Amino acid sequence: METLNNFLLWIDGFLGSAAYFPFLLLGVGLFFTLYLGFPQVRYFRHAWKVLGGKFDKKGTQGDTTHFQALSTALSGTVGTGNIGGVALAIFLGGPAAIFWMWMTAFLGMTTKFVEVTLSHKYRVKTEDGTMAGGPMYYMDRRLNMKWLAVIFAIATIISSFGTGNMPQINNIAQSMEQTFEIDPVITGAVLSILLAMVIIGGIKRIAAVTSKIVPIMGLLYVIGSLSVIFFNIDNIGESFSSIFTNAFSGSAAAGGFLGASFAYAFNRGVNRGLFSNEAGQGSAPIAHASAKASDPVSEGLVSILEPFLDTILICTLTGLVILSSGVWSEKFENNFARSDLDFIAGEYSDKNEPDREALYAYLNQTSDNEIERYNGTVEVIDGEAQSDGEFTILHARSVAEDVRFIVAGEDAYTGTVTVNNGNLIKDDIEVVGKSLVHSAALTSLAFANGYFGDYGQYIIPLTLLMFAFSTAIAWSYYGDRAVVYLVGQKGVMPYRILYVAGFFWASFADTTLVWTASAVAIVLMTLPNLLGMLLLHKEMKGTVKSYWKDFDKENKQK
Structure with a gap:
């Protein structure tokens, strides 16, 4: 698992974690925001009216209402990214990461508007009479770039596992085990059966289920969040301050948190922001393509609301809960995941400033880092490692304390273990x-x-159960629409069987490995979609102008 995780991290170094990616993602959003005249601000009120059905017309083709399409798309985005993803962003980048999640969401509102409008415009009716759309269809039917459409469709199938499937059940199982001591295998088995029962019914059953789950889970999560925020109201001012004051300088060290550079906070905030609202990834347009809309722009307007509800509202609540409670910088007793475990050469403490600075340089991979990973053997007596200043144990980017080595779940280990390049070699x-x-x-x-x-x-x-399960449901639809594009209706059932099997497997897989896989899969969808959007920027502007021209004409006649 460690080898596979390191390989995925290497790939991610050229994709989502590469220096260019956050600038590319934000740059496309900024370009369209300026090019279309801040549609996320100017059309925000109108979008709510469209969602409410005020401008609906009878006989419009489609499988779902505006609200059902939005609910399906939201169920695909409101998931572990809002609960586990925000926590991961703060863990990696500190409070400053929240600021960059906000920026990603604000610009993402326009990005979502563009990708949904174009995808809805070039949707098709499939063999079974349902609608199918998404970036692969405008790439194929409008750009005549079938090769790009195929790349996107394949990436969508991969991402359906890496984004909507594996991280969701992994976080559900992890949370259920920690809170209720339920075996992850049991959680995975039960939810896999329920998942199969829902997705076999196709988009109409999926939309019916998600349109009921989304409002309930949203209300429950908001109530829970406010109960923590108001309880820690004295810390809210300081929490907000830390988000803004560290936005361009990186997050300062606090408690067990050793600090994060600006580059790290910026990259993690944008990366987690994308995972949260998926603007630019091209997934939500697949759900919106099923909506009954007489004009593609009207459905694009509805999608503007997604990043607002998902990231600016729900992710902000999560961030304030974590920051105001103070737990983000505290150490807790836990089982150390091997992929988060690191032995470094030398003795270091987070209690003195010189050591904190050295550890900061190591964790943030700055040019002045002088710490090396430990290689050698470790003598363990009655569960305790005998160091003599030769090494320091890090876990989850912090100096580990009260470390114990155990076997058979409870017996203290005595003997020698080997450490190779910082990794413990003994399964x-x-x-x-x-x-x-x-x-x-x-x-x-x-x-x-x-x-x-x-x-x-x-x-x-x-809430995670509802959030993440509904995300898995929505992403199964995204994947099967990509399968339909590639091989037709015959490939849908085999895909669904494999999707459910992967869902079950991920319930007991390593958390870090799953998150790393999802980070790679996300970018494999995003890059082709961003390219397609940019190539159609003039058509997008013309389509929006045409919509408002027709809208004004109809209103004058009334």
């Missing part, structure tokens, strides 16, 4: 101790610091 040993935590586990701890007390932590597994 039958568990390492436990105190360190920072991340992903859904961090958000769950934060929710226990509110008016509901320890009972607050139960909000996370319940």
